[in-house]
Amino acid sequence: xxxxxxxxxxxxxxxxxxxxxxxxxxxxxxxxxxxxxxxxxxxxxxxxxxxxxxxxxxxxxxxxxxxxxxxxxxxxxxxxxxxxxxxxxxxxxxxxxxxxxxxxxxxxxxxxxxxxxxxxxxxxxxxxxxxxxxxxxxxxxxxxxxxxxxxxxxxxxxxxxxxxxxxxxxxxxxxxxxxxxxxxxxxxxxxxxxxxxxxxxxxxxxxxxxxxxxx
Amino acid sequence: xxxxxxxxxxxxxxxxxxxxxxxxxxxxxxxxxxxxx
Numbered sequence: 001x002x003x004x005x006x007x008x009x010x011x012x013x014x015x016x017x018x019x020x021x022x023x024x025x026x027x028x029x030x031x032x033x034x035x036x037x038x039x040x041x042x043x044x045x046x047x048x049x050x051x052x053x054x055x056x057x058x059x060x061x062x063x064x065x066x067x068x069x070x071x072x073x074x075x076x077x078x079x080x081x082x083x084x085x086x087x088x089x090x091x092x093x094x095x096x097x098x099x100x101x102x103x104x105x106x107x108x109x110x111x112x113x114x115x116x117x118x119x120x121x122x123x124x125x126x127x128x129x130x131x132x133x134x135x136x137x138x139x140x141x142x143x144x145x146x147x148x149x150x151x152x153x154x155x156x157x158x159x160x161x162x163x164x165x166x167x168x169x170x171x172x173x174x175x176x177x178x179x180x181x182x183x184x185x186x187x188x189x190x191x192x193x194x195x196x197x198x199x200x201x202x203x204x205x206x207x208x209x210x211x212x213x214x215x
Numbered sequence: 216x217x218x219x220x221x222x223x224x225x226x227x228x229x230x231x232x233x234x235x236x237x238x239x240x241x242x243x244x245x246x247x248x249x250x251x252x
Binding site for chain 2: 026031032033035036039040043078079082085086089090093094096097195199202203206209210213
């Protein structure tokens with residue numbers, strides 16, 4: 001199962017790269033640097049997904065005390081932090097040639113940075129508390145509070161004047177993006193979602209084995 | 216606007232390093248656990 005999923009991830013990523021570099025046309029205004037979008041946008045959407053899963057798993061853990069829910073939350077937070085890191089790094093790299101700066105403290109960038117730090121905090125809480133049950137309980141609370149930042153990140157471009165453009169996806173109304181650009185984005189989003197599922201599945205399995213080894 | 220391919224390569228390269236590094240970390244952990252059992 002894991003091996004099949006792994007190969008599916010490889011196929012998805014190759015398809016995403018072929019679409020991003022071979023099929024999608026050069027964007028007229030920004031040139032080829034716009035191709036960073038096929039990495040940047042799927043990364044943040046998968047990070048949203050990851051933190052949504054942390055929220056659900058945290059609520060499930062606090063209500064049922066099932067360790068499986070805690071393991072899923074833990075794994076999803078780790079992978080979500082990776083994708084948030086990629087979002088921030090790729091955004092900075094894209095920002096330099098297009099905005100003229102790597103970073104600015106506008107609402108979107110700042111709220112994503114806060115999101116990153118909050119989930120690092122979630123992972124830190126897990127590492128700092130020795131008692132397994134208490135670590136799970138405290139981090140579940142952090143996982144619920146931190147999720148409040150996700151809508152703030154997404155809607156920040158509407159609520160405040162920012163340098164960042166409005167959302168490309170997850171917005172009301174029909175898409176304003178030309179077909180090939182949108183299709184490329186969707187293929188890359190699917191590929192990144194597969195990477196997320198693969199890594200979380202693998203991490204959950206390892207967490208269970210680690211606990212069994214310690215018991 | 217110039218194409219800035221070096222920025223594109225940096226962004227994709229960094230993503231590869233981050234995800235690949237985490238995957239390798241998981242594989243190493245898996246091997247450690249296999250060795251213990």
